Amino acid sequence: MDCGPTDDGTWPSMCSNEKLDIALLEDLSDELSERWPNIKSPPASPGHESFWSHEWQKHGTCSGLDQHSYFSTALNLLLPTPSIVKEKYGSVVKRSELMEGYGEEGAVLACNKGFLSENRVCFEKAEGGAVGARAKCPESVLSEDSCGEDEIKIASFGAKVPTAVA
Numbered sequence: 001m002d003c004g005p006t007d008d009g010t011w012p013s014m015c016s017n018e019k020l021d022i023a024l025l026e027d028l029s030d031e032l033s034e035r036w037p038n039i040k041s042p043p044a045s046p047g048h049e050s051f052w053s054h055e056w057q058k059h060g061t062c063s064g065l066d067q068h069s070y071f072s073t074a075l076n077l078l079l080p081t082p083s084i085v086k087e088k089y090g091s092v093v094k095r096s097e098l099m100e101g102y103g104e105e106g107a108v109l110a111c112n113k114g115f116l117s118e119n120r121v122c123f124e125k126a127e128g129g130a131v132g133a134r135a136k137c138p139e140s141v142l143s144e145d146s147c148g149e150d151e152i153k154i155a156s157f158g159a160k161v162p163t164a165v166a
Contacts, residue, residue, distance in 0.1 A: 015062035020053040024067045032071065035078055064129060077131060079107075079121060090156025098152060105134045111147035115155045120144070 025032065033043060038051035052071070060070040082101020084093050098116075099106055108120040122141060124132030 014058060018061050020049070020056040020067060022049050022052070025071055028068070028071055028075065031075055035075055073131065077123065085154055088154045090154065092151045092153050095147065095149060095152055105136050108137055108141055108145045109147040109152065110144065111152060115153045116147065
């Protein structure tokens with residue numbers, strides 16, 4: 001299978017047909033649910049594991065890691081949520097304020113209908129293929145930013161619709 005660059009930037013995509021075995025992640029399940037949740041499907045629903053299955057099949061199969069190591073490594077690389085997101089939950093944040101929360105390396109922001117849906121950060125590749133330090137993303141990844149220049153809505157599931165920043 002082709003493991004070259006994809007629409008996700010420099011992440012390789014779909015390097016094997018290996019299916020996720022969620023039983024291998026049993027000791028990580030609480031942390032995955034808390035720190036890298038599937039926000040589209042409640043924990044008790046049949047499709048709840050589909051998010052992690054997608055991540056494994058699209059990216060994990062190209063990582064060179066086994067399933068447990070891939071998810072454990074990914075959890076260790078997650079950034080803390082910037083405080084501005086918590087402060088503006090269910091409202092709108094200025095892009096410049098949000099970017100300050102990601103530090104000097106920044107982040108690539110992906111939005112869906114004006115709502116922040118994900119952030120992407122880049123890491124150096126260390127010796128032996130290990131993950132290195134955070135780094136500024138290359139232009140090929142920066143070009144994927146889809147949140148515009150001014151305001152970004154921060155979703156609050158089941159709450160009021162965000163209003164403009166004053």
